[in-house]
Amino acid sequence: MHERKAVIASRVGLHARPAGIFAEAVGELTIEVPIALEDNAAEDAMDASSILSLMSLGAANSDIVILRAEAEGEGEGEGEGAVAVAALGALITLLETDLDAE
Template sequence: MPQRIVNVASRVGLHARPAAVFVKAASAAALPVTIAKEGKEPVSARSILAVLGLDVRGGEEVVLEADGDGAENVLEDLARLLTEDLEG
């Protein structure tokens, strides 16, 4: 299963606005994507509550995984998004 390891660039991590932007992009993907942080089980990247529950802080690494046609492209797009400052 393709995956990407990404450092979250937003200073506040995946909280509030950055989480909402990420979840919206993941929800628009044609296939399911999971996101995980070290020590926690992978969760659906389409669930705002699950993403917020990971408590990802700025600078921490997350692992994105997807499977299916176009998974590499979806992961690249989402990884690129997380390397941007999504706070404002």
């Protein structure tokens, strides 16, 4: 399991437009990506591919969120986690971009 933290950069947090852009990016992946606010327990994580889950997360500007990902078959061979690591990197970039400014 890979885990990364991101700081929400959109001025008004993960409201409809940024949540929609982010959920679409997650939905294109072949792995599941749960998201949670930094202070919440891992079992409270929500499906990051769901715009409704993202909006109900209540992540505001400058909040820290935690993303987790595990590639299918991870641990079975060298480089199996590369998909998860690359996916998390791209998703972190999205969250740390002010999607309201674009």
